[in-house]
Amino acid sequence: MQMILEGKALCKYYGEGENQVKAIHQVDFSVKKGEFISIVGQSGAGKSTLMHIIGGLDRPTSGEVIIIGTSIYSLPVNQLAVFRRREIGFVFQGFNLVPSLNVWENIILPIGLDGKKADVGYIEDILNTLGIYEKRTNLPTTLSGGQQQRVAIARAIASRPAIVLADEPTGNLDSRSSGDVLDLLRLSVQKYNQTLIVVTHNDEVARLADRTVRVVDGSIAVEALQ
Numbered sequence: 376m377q378m379i380l381e382g383k384a385l386c387k388y389y390g391e392g393e394n395q396v397k398a399i400h401q402v403d404f405s406v407k408k409g410e411f412i413s414i415v416g417q418s419g420a421g422k423s424t425l426m427h428i429i430g431g432l433d434r435p436t437s438g439e440v441i442i443i444g445t446s447i448y449s450l451p452v453n454q455l456a457v458f459r460r461r462e463i464g465f466v467f468q469g470f471n472l473v474p475s476l477n478v479w480e481n482i483i484l485p486i487g488l489d490g491k492k493a494d495v496g497y498i499e500d501i502l503n504t505l506g507i508y509e510k511r512t513n514l515p516t517t518l519s520g521g522q523q524q525r526v527a528i529a530r531a532i533a534s535r536p537a538i539v540l541a542d543e544p545t546g547n548l549d550s551r552s553s554g555d556v557l558d559l560l561r562l563s564v565q566k567y568n569q570t571l572i573v574v575t576h577n578d579e580v581a582r583l584a585d586r587t588v589r590v591v592d593g594s595i596a597v598e599a600l601q
């Protein structure tokens with residue numbers, strides 16, 4: 376299977392000398408096309424640091440991140456921003472929708488910023504898959520948390536990115552909508568052949584994944600096939 380992402384000897388250190396924190400230390404990490412991976416670990420283990428590094432949001436102290444053949448931190452900062460917008464779809468705990476834009480406008484926003492035309496048929500299909508087609512002209516504030524997160528998922532996959540990264544995607548949802556959102560997240564990444572990495576504290580989320588990566592004290596402890 377095609378390798379979508381490779382992290383090589385990733386380190387992220389904060390501070391100096393005695394006070395230095397090795398948030399991530401010599402982590403190797405690879406993801407194949409179409410895989411669903413969960414990253415788990417205790418608070419402070421280094422999950423968010425790892426996710427920010429592989430998402431192009433935070434430069435490692437050393438090491439390399441290669442996404443679809445591009446060593447992303449070798450790119451100039453402005454090109455890295457464009458690469459991130461095109462190739463990485465983010466789903467955050469807090470949804471991060473633009474409140475003044477309706478559902479459809481939120482979903483096509485990153486595509487428009489890229490100077491591209493939205494594939495209307497594809498996005499309508501995604502909205503139907505996620506059960507929010509009828510809500511396409513609603514403002515985010517008129518939607519439940521679960522519906523808002525489904526909009527964020529639609530936005531993340533609308534540009535057909537190389538990777539979808541989700542950081543505690545159900546962290547702000549009650550258990551029923553969490554289950555719905557997770558099922559839909561998994562269904563849509565499968566249907567559209569997307570690659571998904573989810574950072575989570577939630578064991579149920581982790582169990583849905585093809586593979587779980589456990590981060591302990593800045594290193595990957597166990598990689599289990601499920």
Ligand SMILES: Nc1ncnc2c1ncn2[C@@H]1O[C@H](COP(=O)(O)OP(=O)(O)OP(=O)(O)O)[C@@H](O)[C@H]1O
Pocket residue numbers: 389390396397398416417418419420421422423424425
């Ligand atoms: N900007 C920073 N400056 C100094 N130390 C930091 C910084 N960011 C993170 N750390 C430290 O790096 C380590 C890893 O933090 P990180 O946020 O990646 O853990 P986490 O597993 O995502 O935790 P949580 O589940 O609570 O979000 C922790 O010891 C944290 O205190």
